[in-house]
Amino acid sequence: MTEIYLQPLIEITNPDSPPQGVKQLARINDSLNYPKRFYSFYRQGDYLSVVHHWIITPKGKPPYLTTEQFDAPLALLSWFVQKLEFFIKPSFQGGLPANKIATDKERVNGEYIILGRAMDAGNNRREGGYTISNLNRDIYLNKYSSFQDITFSDSFLFQGGLLELFKELATEYDKGTL
16 A cells, blocks of 8 residues: 655635745635635645635634645646536536536545535525535544645635636636646
8 A cells, every 4th residue: 555645734814924935826705705704815836725814703702813724736727626626517418417516536646536516605694605625634623533624615715706816826826827
């Protein structure tokens, strides 16, 4: 059996001041669902880090920043745009078969990635969305318990500008200008 050794990536705990060697590419907020929650996109060498971050204000306690980080090869940008188009296309037109809610796992620059339909993308309306899962990377908060994933609601993707951001970043990546 061949082991896969992944390049270790830096956990980004302060999205406004990323560590040295980490380049911020973009920031977008989910203004349709959670105006005070942000997604920041970073480049770490040949890797993409997406950090979902917001301030939590507990009753009677000081507010604090919370972050969730998803990492994958930069090639994920183009892969996601293409897979989402495949996912949305009807099966009779060559899209995802009607009886499936996720793609098969695929290697994207050495890491196994899946795109799946989320029945509840976590917003107040409990609307659907999409989840990108990286089966090779453990979550930062509780290492070795689960793989990394990130979920976006349909409204954030299609009306909130997130898909357009992915397309812009994918185009830059494909041209080698990211």
